[in-house]
Amino acid sequence: MSAQKPSIPQGTRDFGPAVVARRNYIFGVIRRVFEKFGYAPLETPTLENLSVLTGKYGEEGNQLIFKVLNSGNFLKKQKGDVVKEEVTPEDLIAGTRAVLPKIAEKGLRYDLTVPFARYVVMNRGTLTFPFKRYQIQPVWRADRPARGRYREFYQCDADVVGTDSLLCEAEIVLMMSEVLTTLGLTDHTIKINHRRVLGAFYQALGGEGTEIDLFTAIDKLDKIGREGVEKELLERGFSAAAAERLFDLLSVEGDFEEKLERLLAGFVTAGVAPDNATADGYKGLQDLQQVLAYLRGFGFDKWQNLEFDVTLARGLSYYTGCIFEIKINNVNMGSVSGGGRYDNLTGAFGLPGVSGVGFSFGVDRLYDCLEDLQLFPEAVATTTRCLLTNFDAESELAMLPVLRQLRAAGVASELFPEAGKLGKQFKFADAKGIPYVLIQGPEERAAGQFKLKTLATGQEQVVTLEEAITELTK
Amino acid sequence: MSAQKPSIPQGTRDFGPAVVARRNYIFGVIRRVFEKFGYAPLETPTLENLSVLTGKYGEEGNQLIFKVLNSGNFLKKQKGDVVKEEVTPEDLIAGTRAVLPKIAEKGLRYDLTVPFARYVVMNRGTLTFPFKRYQIQPVWRADRPARGRYREFYQCDADVVGTDSLLCEAEIVLMMSEVLTTLGLTDHTIKINHRRVLGAFYQALGGEGTEIDLFTAIDKLDKIGREGVEKELLERGFSAAAAERLFDLLSVEGDFEEKLERLLAGFVTAGVAPDNATADGYKGLQDLQQVLAYLRGFGFDKWQNLEFDVTLARGLSYYTGCIFEIKINNVNMGSVSGGGRYDNLTGAFGLPGVSGVGFSFGVDRLYDCLEDLQLFPEAVATTTRCLLTNFDAESELAMLPVLRQLRAAGVASELFPEAGKLGKQFKFADAKGIPYVLIQGPEERAAGQFKLKTLATGQEQVVTLEEAITELTK
Numbered sequence: 001m002s003a004q005k006p007s008i009p010q011g012t013r014d015f016g017p018a019v020v021a022r023r024n025y026i027f028g029v030i031r032r033v034f035e036k037f038g039y040a041p042l043e044t045p046t047l048e049n050l051s052v053l054t055g056k057y058g059e060e061g062n063q064l065i066f067k068v069l070n071s072g073n074f075l076k077k078q079k080g081d082v083v084k085e086e087v088t089p090e091d092l093i094a095g096t097r098a099v100l101p102k103i104a105e106k107g108l109r110y111d112l113t114v115p116f117a118r119y120v121v122m123n124r125g126t127l128t129f130p131f132k133r134y135q136i137q138p139v140w141r142a143d144r145p146a147r148g149r150y151r152e153f154y155q156c157d158a159d160v161v162g163t164d165s166l167l168c169e170a171e172i173v174l175m176m177s178e179v180l181t182t183l184g185l186t187d188h189t190i191k192i193n194h195r196r197v198l199g200a201f202y203q204a205l206g207g208e209g210t211e212i213d214l215f216t217a218i219d220k221l222d223k224i225g226r227e228g229v230e231k232e233l234l235e236r237g238f239s240a241a242a243a244e245r246l247f248d249l250l251s252v253e254g255d256f257e258e259k260l261e262r263l264l265a266g267f268v269t270a271g272v273a274p275d276n277a278t279a280d281g282y283k284g285l286q287d288l289q290q291v292l293a294y295l296r297g298f299g300f301d302k303w304q305n306l307e308f309d310v311t312l313a314r315g316l317s318y319y320t321g322c323i324f325e326i327k328i329n330n331v332n333m334g335s336v337s338g339g340g341r342y343d344n345l346t347g348a349f350g351l352p353g354v355s356g357v358g359f360s361f362g363v364d365r366l367y368d369c370l371e372d373l374q375l376f377p378e379a380v381a382t383t384t385r386c387l388l389t390n391f392d393a394e395s396e397l398a399m400l401p402v403l404r405q406l407r408a409a410g411v412a413s414e415l416f417p418e419a420g421k422l423g424k425q426f427k428f429a430d431a432k433g434i435p436y437v438l439i440q441g442p443e444e445r446a447a448g449q450f451k452l453k454t455l456a457t458g459q460e461q462v463v464t465l466e467e468a469i470t471e472l473t474k
Numbered sequence: 475m476s477a478q479k480p481s482i483p484q485g486t487r488d489f490g491p492a493v494v495a496r497r498n499y500i501f502g503v504i505r506r507v508f509e510k511f512g513y514a515p516l517e518t519p520t521l522e523n524l525s526v527l528t529g530k531y532g533e534e535g536n537q538l539i540f541k542v543l544n545s546g547n548f549l550k551k552q553k554g555d556v557v558k559e560e561v562t563p564e565d566l567i568a569g570t571r572a573v574l575p576k577i578a579e580k581g582l583r584y585d586l587t588v589p590f591a592r593y594v595v596m597n598r599g600t601l602t603f604p605f606k607r608y609q610i611q612p613v614w615r616a617d618r619p620a621r622g623r624y625r626e627f628y629q630c631d632a633d634v635v636g637t638d639s640l641l642c643e644a645e646i647v648l649m650m651s652e653v654l655t656t657l658g659l660t661d662h663t664i665k666i667n668h669r670r671v672l673g674a675f676y677q678a679l680g681g682e683g684t685e686i687d688l689f690t691a692i693d694k695l696d697k698i699g700r701e702g703v704e705k706e707l708l709e710r711g712f713s714a715a716a717a718e719r720l721f722d723l724l725s726v727e728g729d730f731e732e733k734l735e736r737l738l739a740g741f742v743t744a745g746v747a748p749d750n751a752t753a754d755g756y757k758g759l760q761d762l763q764q765v766l767a768y769l770r771g772f773g774f775d776k777w778q779n780l781e782f783d784v785t786l787a788r789g790l791s792y793y794t795g796c797i798f799e800i801k802i803n804n805v806n807m808g809s810v811s812g813g814g815r816y817d818n819l820t821g822a823f824g825l826p827g828v829s830g831v832g833f834s835f836g837v838d839r840l841y842d843c844l845e846d847l848q849l850f851p852e853a854v855a856t857t858t859r860c861l862l863t864n865f866d867a868e869s870e871l872a873m874l875p876v877l878r879q880l881r882a883a884g885v886a887s888e889l890f891p892e893a894g895k896l897g898k899q900f901k902f903a904d905a906k907g908i909p910y911v912l913i914q915g916p917e918e919r920a921a922g923q924f925k926l927k928t929l930a931t932g933q934e935q936v937v938t939l940e941e942a943i944t945e946l947t948k
Contacts, residue, residue, distance in 0.1 A: 006592040006823045009521045009580050014593050017514030017607065024515070036881045038858040038888030040491030040906075041498070045626055046520065046582075046612065047483045047540075066521075069541040069578055071616030104543055106483050108520075118480040119488050128905040130891055133491065138520065142545030152519055165891035167870070297874035349480045384512040396641070400771035407510045414512030417604055417639035431602040432514075 011143070011151030017383065018433070023154075025380045026183065026366055027136055030156050033178050034134040037171055039158045042133040044115035047106045054107075056114045056348065064141045066151075067104040108140035112157040112360070113345070120161060121349040129162030150364065159358030161345065166287055168357050169322045169341065170294030176326055176337060176359070177302050183366065184375040187330040190305055193312035193323050194288055195340070200267055200281025201249055201310075205242040209233070218250075219313040249310070256292060256308045260285055263310070287322060318342045324359055328369045336365045386413040386436040386472055387429040389422055398445060402438070402465060411472045413438075430455055438468060485617070485625030491857065492907070497628075499854045500657065500840055501610055504630050507652050508608040511645055513632045516607040518589035521580045528581075530588045530822060538615045540625075541578040582614035586631040586834070587819070594635060595823040603636030624838065633832030635819065640761055642831050643796045643815065644768030650800055650811060650833070651776050657840065658849040661804040664779055667786035667797050668762055669814070674741055674755025675723055675784075679716035683707070692724070693787040723784070730766060730782045734759055737784070761796060792816045798833055802843050810839045860887040860910040860946055861903040863896055872919060876912070876939060885946045887912075904929055912942060 008014060015023060031041075053065050109115055112135045120127065136156045143149055158175065160168050173190055180188045198218070202211045213236040217229050224232070226247060233243045252262045267281045288308065295306075314323045321341030328336055339359025346354045370376050386406060388399045399415050406413040416425045422439070429437050439451040444462070452468050453460045463471065482488060489497060505515075527539050583589055586609045594601065610630045617623055632649065634642050647664055654662045672692070676685045687710040691703050698706070700721060707717045726736045741755045762782065769780075788797045795815030802810055813833025820828045844850050860880060862873045873889050880887040890899045896913070903911050913925040918936070926942050927934045937945065 006526050006595055007523060008519055008526075008592075008596075009523055012519035012521050014519065014596070015517040016597070017516060020515040020517050035857045036884070036886045038886060040857045041494040042491060043489040043494050045482055045486035045488065046614070047486050047626060049481060049483055052480050052482075064545070066545065067543040068582070069543055069574075071538070071540065100543075108542070118482075121480055122482075122488070123490070128902055132888070140520070152521060160891075163891045167889065167891045293871070294874065297871045298878050299875055383509045383514045397767070397771045400768065401773055404772050410510070412510045412512060414606070415641065417634075417637045417641045428602055 009151070011145030011149070013150065013152070021380050021383065022370075022376050023363065023367060025376065026363055026370070027154075027156070029182050030179055030361055030363075031134070031136065033175050033182070034158050037132075037158075037175055039132045039134040039160075042116065042119065042135045043137060044109065044112075044119055044135070046109055046138075048109055048115060048118070050101075050105055050107045052118050052349075053110055053114060057110060061110065064143055065110050066108040066140045066142050067100065068106040068108065069104055070106075109137065110141060111139050112137060112155050113159070113358070116157070116159060117346045118349055120354065121346050121351045124351060130160050130165075130168075131162055132158070132160040134158040148364065148368070154363045156361040156363060157358055158360075159356055161354050161356030164355050166290045166322075167294055169287075169291045170298065170300075172324060172339065172357065172359055173291070173295060173306065174298060174300065176324070177300070177305065179361065180326070180328075181302075183370060184373070185328055185366075185369060187328065188305055189307050189327045189329060191307050191309040191312045191325045191327065192288070192291070193309055194284035195319050195321060195323060196280050196284030196287070197263065197310060198313060200284065201246060203280065204249065204267065205238060205245055208239060208242050209237040213237070214246075215313040218246075218311050221250075221311045252310060256288075256303070256306060259308045259310070260289055260292075284321075291322065314338060314340055318345065320344075321357065331369045331372050333365055333369055333372075335362075336369065337361045384412050384414055384432060384434045386411055386438055386468075387425065387432075387434045388413060388415040389425050389437060389439045390416040390419045391422075391441065392419045395419070395440060395442075395445070399440065402440070402450075405465060406438075406469065406472065409469045409473055411469065413472075426455070436472060483625070485619030485623070487624065487626070495854050495857065496844075496850050497837065497841060499850065500837055500844070501628075501630070503656050504653055504835055504837075505608070505610065507649050507656070508632050511606075511632075511649055513606045513608040513634075516590065516593065516609045517611060518583065518586075518593055518609070520583055520612075522583055522589060522592070524575075524579055524581045526592050526823075527584055527588060531584060535584065538617055539584050540582040540614045540616050541574065542580040542582065543578055544580075583611070584615060585613050586611060586629050587633075587832070590631070590633060591820045592823055594828065595820050595825045598825060604634050604639075604642075605636055606632070606634040608632040622838065622842070628837045630835040630837060631832055632834075633830055635828050635830030638829050640764045640796075641768055643761075643765045644772065644774075646798060646813065646831065646833050647765070647769060647780065648772060648774065650798070651774070651779065653835065654800070654802075655776075657844060658847070659802055659840075659843060661802065662779055663781050663801045663803060665781050665783040665786045665799045665801065666762070666765070667783055668758035669793050669795060669797060670754050670758030670761070671737065671784060672758075672787060674758065675720060677754070678723065678741065679712065679719055682713060682716050683711040687711070688720075689787040692720075692785050695724075695785045726784060730762075730777070730780060733782045733784070734763055734766075758795075765796065788812060788814055792819065794818075795831065805843045805846050807839055807843055807846075809836075810843065811835045858886050858888055858906065858908045860885055860912055860942075861899065861906075861908045862887060862889040863899050863911060863913045864890040864893045865896075865915065866893045869893070869914060869916075869919070873914065876914070876924075879939060880912075880943065880946065883943045883947055885943065887946075900929070910946060 047068060050067065054062055116133065116135060120131065134157060136154065138152050138154050140152050143151060145151060176190050198215055199211065202214045217232045217236065220232065221229050230243045234240065249266055252259050252266065254262060264282065264285050312323060312325055314325065319340035320343040323340035324338060325335045326337040337359060341355070341357035343355050344352060345356055388403055390396050390399065396415070396419055403413060403415050416428060426437060435455055437453045437455060439453065444450055449462055449464060450468055451460050452463050452471060521542060524541065528536055590607065590609065594605065608631060610628065612626050612628050614626050617625060619625060650664050672689055673685065676688045691706045691710065694706070695703050704717045708714065723740055726733050726740065728736060738756065738759050786797060786799055788799065793814035794817040797814035798812060799809045800811040811833060815831035817829050818826060819830055862877055864870050864873065870889070870893055877887060877889050890902060900911060909929055911927045911929060913927065918924055923936055923938060924942055925934050926937050926945060
């Protein structure tokens with residue numbers, strides 16, 4: 001076997017011990033909050049049938065799914081495979097589109113929502129509804145790698161399906177708030193809006209253009225400003241009068257409650273909307289009022305972090321109710337979380353009418369925020385707490401029962417595996433970020449004592465084993 | 475989008491909440507033991523370059539690697555990809571072998587050892603040696619699915635590289651023992667042997683056949699017995715006299731120490747081995763003696779669970795020192811763990827001479843053992859501890875501060891999200907395995923009290939919120 005210079009694929013990453021520990025800290029905070037709210041863990045396979053994935057993410061999404069070659073001789077007919085047709089030379093010459101369905105039947109998980117919908121449909125007979133699940137797993141996208149954009153990354157989703165109760169929306173706000181507060185990301189804004197409110201805007205404009213065009217344009221307000229959005233609306237077939245009417249509605253000001261009341265009045269006085277659209281908008285505003293009432297009932301007290309943002313649109317087309325997005329204000333970073341209610345998640349798999357609401361945290365972005373703001377607790381960085389030094393064969397043997405007792409007390413510890421110079425062993429502890437070194441030379445051994453050195457301060461104290469354990473388990 | 479009946483690929487699994495909780499229990503036990511011994515977590519990407527994977531697992535292994543199609547138009551030249559050659563119609567007609575390297579450059583992680591070796595080589599400049607890492611991640615093999623054989627399954631590896639110290643081998647025995655004991659799998663046997671001892675056997679037979687043929691035959695002793703192994707040895711070019719000599723050596727009896735001494739004597743008196751082979755076998759036996767000495771130093775007291783098994787061979791060709799395997803005795807199941815020392819893990823990636831030792835737990839088999847023996851703790855099965863009932867809009871609102879206080883006390887709890895009949899809500903709690911239900915009707919609300927019902931016993935007690943929290947946090 002000739003030696004080769006190894007590498008990893010573009011857009012993928014190795015996570016060394018310090019990074020894994022920090023990522024696990026984030027996962028742990030999220031997991032504990034999810035579980036405290038009654039969400040239970042689900043894990044789905046990395047490999048999904050392409051028949052499940054294809055057509056769920058739009059044309060662009062289809063292209064970005066990683067496809068896995070059928071095993072064995074993938075150009076020949078596969079016994080027991082879904083696609084049994086043999087690949088012909090003509091297919092191959094015809095190119096990708098003709099060949100693909102015949103040589104690849106599986107793909108890598110692209111998000112956690114579609115596998116969740118598939119799971120609910122396949123297990124509807126045995127699941128207890130409302131079904132609350134969370135899922136923390138990697139997904140893969142054949143996107144062009146860029147700064148902050150990876151081909152393999154984790155999503156942390158929580159969804160509840162099988163209930164229309166707006167209690168779920170209120171609890172999502174609570175969960176978002178608790179995760180961010182626990183992580184120390186206190187300067188955040190949880191934006192909330194409702195698809196029906198956006199729908200009422202569309203109706204109020206008099207039925208020009210398309211709803212999705214309107215949402216897409218509004219979604220860009222942050223980036224391109226009012227003028228840019230107006231220009232885009234005109235290009236997409238809206239009139240100048242409609243654009244003006246839209247900005248009258250969007251310009252509503254005040255706190256959450258004031259905005260709700262002013263919009264309710266605005267829909268009435270606008271006078272341009274057909275009755276059903278106004279009713280639709282009313283339903284959206286009433287939903288938001290109910291969410292507010294639940295939050296008050298919970299004693300929610302972070303109102304400065306919650307914003308009714310009528311310009312929030314969210315890209316995904318399947319949302320039908322409340323929508324959410326989180327921005328960390330003191331870091332230059334896109335949204336770290338988003339979600340919303342959907343009415344027909346499982347329709348594509350033959351189970352219509354399953355309403356649910358869910359949201360997702362982006363762990364890579366949270367990680368970058370915590371790093372930028374230096375919010376990782378120091379204790380997260382290391383695993384081993386104490387290194388025992390190894391002078392010679394005799395001291396090595398004498399340290400073994402000490403090591404056993406430290407570990408029995410729950411202290412992650414290791415004995416340097418080779419006898420030798422102390423300097424090298426201190427350097428080892430330092431490089432690994434091990435905070436304590438326990439030393440026993442012949443003199444200390446005779447006295448039944450140890451030196452416990454704190455590497456950060458260089459401070460040494462003479463201690464018994466019991467005292468060392470007390471110090472190390474503090 | 476037409477409705478379809480969804481499915482998951484053969485050999486893959488969804489893990490619902492109860493199973494995830496039980497699997498996480500196993501992972502948690504393993505992780506805590508690994509960390510207590512100073513091993514730190516590493517995670518490598520799911521996708522590896524095929525150039526890294528190919529040729530590391532033998533010809534059969536090459537076939538079993540899942541290959542991922544290049545993204546975009548995979549039949550056309552890819553900018554920035556490693557393989558830039560365009561696929562021609564002739565290539566396609568020529569079939570799999572000619573096309574594969576051009577249309578797929580990435581594969582799914584096949585084990586955790588090769589990615590670990592790659593990581594060590596890529597990061598040798600910054601790592602601190604000896605480097606102890608553990609890795610708990612899924613791997614994928616395009617094997618024919620069967621009972622207990624999956625295409626996606628988890629491995630839990632711990633390895634230390636950059637030291638020859640046999641302290642590591644002794645600590646592996648301790649870690650194996652602690653994991654199994656913590657899981658309640660007390661009736662187990664940790665088998666240990668040494669490749670050099672096996673090598674000395676081979677030399678002692680007079681240089682007939684090949685070493686790997688001998689190891690393969692010995693490995694089958696459990697399954698095909700002495701006669702079967704003798705037959706196989708004759709077929710593989712060994713003489714009947716050599717086979718008899720082998721069984722004289724293999725028949726050594728006694729406890730660990732007695733076997734060591736008798737083998738040492740046996741190698742001397744066999745008189746048939748060339749000097750260097752005897753020395754080789756001596757080195758192996760001396761290594762095992764040193765491991766024993768370390769274990770005694772640690773106060774290891776599970777000698778009945780440790781066996782010097784001279785017939786243990788382990789399939790993998792890269793082992794060069796001590797080898798390990800674990801069998802659970804009171805369950806009908808293959809080995810749940812194995813490992814050994816290797817001298818040249820990173821040679822294939824251009825970094826020779828890195829010695830290390832490691833082992834791996836098979837989580838699926840451990841899971842089946844715990845299930846067969848009913849060893850999963852009951853508390854592992856559920857997440858939500860308490861369901862709050864929802865009578866009507868008024869009681870729903872009144873329950874919100876209660877829910878907040880329960881969660882603040884760390885009690886995973888949920889309010890049934892829809893007002894309605896209590897019977898349905900009790901059924902929900904029962905189906906989800908929620909152990910407690912907290913009820914507050916108008917009467918209890920007036921008195922500032924609750925009914926706390928234990929579902930398993932049907933017992934109800936009238937309590938204050940403080941009393942409920944005390945009971946629920948027990």
